[in-house]
Amino acid sequence: xxxxxxxxxxxxxxxxxxxxxxxxxxxxxxxxxxxxxxxxxxxxxxxxxxxxxxxxxxxxxxxxxxxxxxxxxxxxxxxxxxxxxxxxxxxxxxxxxxxxxxxxxxxxxxxx
Amino acid sequence: xxxxxxxxxxxxxxxxxxxxxxxxxxxxxxxxxxxxxxxxxxxxxxxxxxxxxxxxxxxxxxxxxxxxxxxxxxxxxxxxxxxxxxxxxxxxxxxxxxxxxxxxxxxxxxxxxxxxxxxxxx
Numbered sequence: 388x389x390x391x392x393x394x395x396x397x398x399x400x401x402x403x404x405x406x407x408x409x410x411x412x413x414x415x416x417x418x419x420x421x422x423x424x425x426x427x428x429x430x431x432x433x434x435x436x437x438x439x440x441x442x443x444x445x446x447x448x449x450x451x452x453x454x455x456x457x458x459x460x461x462x463x464x465x466x467x468x469x470x471x472x473x474x475x476x477x478x479x480x481x482x483x484x485x486x487x488x489x490x491x492x493x494x495x496x497x498x499x
Numbered sequence: 500x501x502x503x504x505x506x507x508x509x510x511x512x513x514x515x516x517x518x519x520x521x522x523x524x525x526x527x528x529x530x531x532x533x534x535x536x537x538x539x540x541x542x543x544x545x546x547x548x549x550x551x552x553x554x555x556x557x558x559x560x561x562x563x564x565x566x567x568x569x570x571x572x573x574x575x576x577x578x579x580x581x582x583x584x585x586x587x588x589x590x591x592x593x594x595x596x597x598x599x600x601x602x603x604x605x606x607x608x609x610x611x612x613x614x615x616x617x618x619x620x621x
Contacts (some may be wrong), residue, residue, distance in 0.1 A: 389543060421600075423607035425544070432594055432611040433536075433544060439605065476544050480604045486558025488534075488546040488608075 390415060391477050391491035398497040399467045407462045407494045409477030415489055417458035420480040424453055424462045427474040427493075437462060464496070472498045501525035501610060503595050508615030515585050515619070521578040521595030521612060529573035532556075532598040534608060535580050537591035537617075545591075548580065549598065563589075585619045592616050 392410040399405040409422060416422055424437035437443060437453035440460060450465045460479075464471055477491040507519040519535070535547040548569040549558045557569055568581040578595050592614040599609035 421602075421605040421607075425608070427544075432613050433608070434611065435607055435609060438600065438607045478544075478607065484561060486549055486556070487560065488549070490544045490546065493543040 389492040390481055390489035391479060393475075393477060393491035393494045395492070396495045396497065398499055400499045401467050401469065403467050404463065404465045405467060405496065406464075407475050407477075407496070409460045409462070409491050411458050411460075411479060411489075413458065414483045415479045415481040416455065416460060418482055420482075422453065422455050422460035423478045424451075425476045425478065427476065429473070433476065467498055469498050472496055503597070503610055503612035505593060505595055505612045505615040508593065508617045510618045510620065511585055512621050513586060513619055516581070516583045517585065517617060519580040519582065519593055519595075519615060519617070521580075523576045523578070526597075526610075528576040532603075532606065533569075533571060533578045534596045534598060535569060535578075536594045536596055536608065536611075537589075538594070538614075539588070539591045542591075547593070550578070582617070585617075587619050590617060590619045 397405050421439045425433040426436045427433045436447045440455040441453045452463045474493045476493045481487045481489045504522045511517050532551045534549045550569045566584045570579045594614045595612045596608040597610040598606040600606040
């Protein structure tokens with residue numbers, strides 16, 4: 388069981404907007420630590436798409452956005468495209484074990 | 500080209516040992532803290548271990564502490580993971596990844612390698 392909780396799957400039609408939630412606790416997200424998001428396309432290594440809760444690196448479309456509030460964070464994808472079909476993971480730091488980085492269990496996004 | 504290339508994976512029996520390597524190129528390896536992250540078959544990502552740029556700070560996940568040892572050789576631009584007392588549940592693709600960011604507690608996994616598969620089975 389993952390320290391951060393994500394829905395196992397979400398889906399949406401092309402052009403629609405979907406959100407993926409990431410729920411933590413007072414020792415990670417709720418303690419003020421940043422949330423980062425990674426995209427893993429089938430058969431490839433993960434790639435970071437959002438850092439520091441809401442910062443997009445160059446090359447990541449502005450259709451992707453992140454937010455954080457309290458003990459939760461969200462990744463929103465607008466204008467869904469077929470190429471967005473992938474697994475998405477949230478990640479943060481947990482103060483309960485020194486140096487510990489924690490991930491969500493991952494969410495499979497299906498573009499219908 | 501900026502890249503990380505893992506090697507050393509393979510099939511090993513329970514209780515056995517394996518040493519993974521990660522070769523870095525295209526960036527100043529000695530300036531970056533590094534990590535190992537693994538992904539079991541059909542499972543999510545799991546952070547395994549981190550090492551600071553000068554090897555002064557080392558951290559492990561509870562699931563591997565006492566069995567795995569992370570190290571690096573900045574002269575060779577290489578990261579290593581010595582894995583002992585391997586168990587079936589250690590079966591996974593092992594990725595090396597750089598840390599980036601300003602505040603160490605908020606560092607994120609920036610550059611990733613393609614991974615190397617470790618299978619623990621009799």
